Amino acid sequence: MIILRIYRRDGHYDVHQLDIKPETKLLTLFEQIRTGIDPTFAFSSGCRHGICGSCAVKVNGKPVLACKTEIGSFRSGVLRIEPLNSESPKIDLLSDFDGFYRSFSSFPDFLEPNGRPTKENFLPEATRCIQCGICYYSCPSVSYDKEFSGPAAALKQDRFLSDPADTITESRLEEAVGEVYRCVKCYRCTEYCPRSLDPEKAIENIRTRCLTRKEETIGTFHTKALFDSIYHYGKINETFTARYLFGFWGSLPLILSGLPFLFKRRVRLRPVKAANLKEIRRLLEMEND
């Protein structure tokens, strides 16, 4: 026996108590409800097998594709089913995806080719993205920072950046450097992506590319500060990185704000260095091929 609590348009939850095989897909169940119980019950679907990205919903807070998810795959016997995007006006299991679709237009969303198609096999992960919006609507940075274009857009951007045929790397990076450092590395995108893609890795890749730009931003500078700290101590040293980032005077307030921690006997003043530091330095110096 499974109990479903389904979000409906005026904010209440419909409760259904069903005796149903645990391997039934959520989407099948929604269809049954719309067919036999309530023809006004709105949800969206398309391909029925996880390749169109129309049917994402949240089950007990976890975003999933309804067509690929079995009712019995949750530990709890009570399923709370809600639309994916909790910010927009919601109607049953539908929510507004405009923000997500718009996120792709924050950069040139097409290849700017040099005329010669590549002779090497190049199969970017982004081709398998089905624009389901799951990563975007579970990204905490997106929900607090409306300017962030989010994980799926980064995946797509990384796809163009790594395409050997693309010619506008510079302008793409200029755009990207303002985007990718807005991510807080919570790995939700990678965790929930129903296609097992890794948008977070795409963000890392773009960040690495950003380091090649001449112009520094707080993001690239921060990465370099940590890199240098590890180079000098083998460890991250907070006062070192703060001074590196903000200069001596600039870092002073930050360092002073750590004083209470000092009094609580939490801080060790003399920096520790890792033993065999030389190995670490040489690893970090090594040329990549």
Next chain:
Amino acid sequence: MIDPIVFFPGCMPASIARHQYRAEQKILKKLDIPYHECPEFSCCGGGHLQDADDIKFLALNARNLAYAEQHGDVLVTGCSTCYRNMAETAFRLQNERLRTAVNARLDAVGAPEYQGKIRIRHMLNFLASPEIFSLLEEQTSSPRPVNVLPFYGCHIKRPSSILPENPDGNMEKLLTLCGYLVRPMRDPYTCCGFHGEITAPSVSQALSAAVSEEAVEQQCPIIATVCPLCSFNIESHQMRNKTKRKMPEIIPFEELLLTSLK
């Protein structure tokens, strides 16, 4: 007698979160768990070395794991980000080709070879595992009926495809044993925002504040954490945004555990 472990404290507990470091060491001593801490350990990359250079990130972590392999079969760390980074390294280096390439680098600088044998565990999962838990059961005393909000954060759980263990319920299990009243958190795996502290300060602030707020709402004077970065971020945002209200204290779960050990 528990098998010896390799203890990887992480940069932060060893430098500016020494309360957590001390608590961890004391617990291990009280439980009579022999441990070794390699002086050669470097930083795990702090979640940002991979932004600079992916292969160097792997190499640095593989070096740590290689040193650890010389002293035991299990590595335990109390920092979620270290745990995630090392787990990612171990996961990706299951690939023969990549491991050979990384080992060639280690060899070139004279570091030991990484064999891919060591098991990587988070302190929370380690202490909650059955054999350690039974030791703890014998030793706990003096229940403290205080409300606690168990905050897990991201890196102990995500991405679950590469992490060796699922931490679900472990903090509840340990803290309940110590007599705390553990409240159910709405989303215990939400992000504290630490890794955006410098580059996305407003998001970082909002995320930390949300955790503190939930504790206030749930009337918890204590937020228990499993990661020094979470503790740091939530606490420092509390300090920077002073309010008149009494804000909850952020305490590493190890410290909470220690106070009720005999």
Next chain:
Amino acid sequence: MFTNLNPISCDVLVIGAGLAGLSAAAEAARAGKKTIVVSKNHPLKSHSAAAAGGINAAMTPEDAVLHCEETITAGCGLCDRQAVEILCNSAADILGKFRKYGTPFRLNENGEPEGRPFGAMSTPRTRFVGDYTGAALMQTAFEQAEKAGVRFEYDVFLTDLIKDGSRIAGACGIRFRSGTAELFSAGAVILATGGAGALFAVNSNGIGSTGDGCAMALRAGLPLKNWELVQFHPTGLYPSGLLISEAARGEGAVLRNKEMEAFMPRYHEKGDLAPRDAVTRAILTEIKCGRGFGRRGDFVLLDCRALSPERLTERLPEICDLTETMLHIHPSTHLIPVLPTAHYFMGGVPTDTEGHVLDAIGFAVPGLFAAGECSWTGVHGANRVGGNSLLEATVFGRRAGKAAAAETVPASPDPNEALRTLNGRLEPPASASEAEETGKIPSPLECRRELKEILSTSCGAVHTTIRHKQGATRLSLLERRFRKYRFRLPPERACNTELKDWLETDNLLLLGAALLTAAEERSESAGAFYREDQIYAGGSLYHTLTEYRKGRFSAERRPL
């Protein structure tokens, strides 16, 4: 009832944002026309994105000739040679454009797109991106259409074509999210609404493949050509009919019956890669002779075990994913249960090679174009070759876009007329009197389920006149009950799923009746169309045209 329409005007209106619609729109926009693409969901959710196996393209002129001949042979004499030649000769160029703009085709060691063997073909010329070729093509097509300046209006459900005099001058419909009525007026309209797989209980299509464009054309007094020619794909996943792409057999999988015999060589010299109609009938024969699997013996097995697990995950990841999520089996260790599934409509709105829609007499309808699966261009004949339809959608989509852009004429359809048409759709017809006893009134989706059941039994892969007659009777009874449905929500409510389902079902009922009429008209087997009660075995070398006028369906034959 709707009281006003929100007017939007443009030069070229493209209805449908699948591969055909996007190709047409990009072409029209590049010609400097203000182009709007309207689709009932987001463009990238169009059914084209589900296409798996690949797109056919001959890279050399010699191979193009061969491609042309093989297409015509598979089409059982019903192809239009001129259209097929255009199709096959444009392929290399089209493929080059997609490659240039970033579609990551699998390349061979010479750096050219690799070909995969597909049914009914002697050389491997199906170019692919894993087994998600459709999605990859759609991404590129969408990016390029956006870049060309096409405006997209998605989540808009268009219901009817609107005329200005004799000219088609736009279309009206409902914006789903807001529940407002919209009138798009345009100098030229291109229909690209895809197929109608949702007519059958077991089908490989997405839920949205309800043939709306074909229904719009019928209602506007235009004919459908060869509408009865429906292709049943041999390998649908049991029991839902979701597609196991022909790419599986292209890569080396074989079909097996209950005795584990690889039975295809017994039926056709090309074995498992015979044309689809042959494989489908072979499977049906095996099942009929009691050599099917399962308790009811109603499926056969597809054996992919000869393929190494690496090859499977590299080249057929979607098939692995599909069988794993649906049946919890992996093709490298388990055999996949399959059955024939309704897949593709060879027929549709008749067009010439420039995409002009033709009326019953064969004259171009001013202002109306069509491309993609909803159209009949003559390239598929009585049996489509796998991998040709994506090609058709791009080649003829572009041609229609070009022609439409060149022939736009300022138009001003009458909004009141449009409003009447739209509201007229929702009003119950006078004949549906309350007193009439017709049984339970079904919900729109219940009705659809019943309709699917009726058509699957009466008009499936095997035809007889008796079944057609039975089907027609049941269908008209169902229709009468359907008309009595009373909406629970007012039509102008935001996100009115009930209304959308109802309108789609209404279209499907129309198309279902048209299908039965057309099928009855074709009295001999031809390609995918197979008659059991066929009197004499001669190729039926004629086309059918089905029309809907004043509530009546009629079908007649046309010579080739």
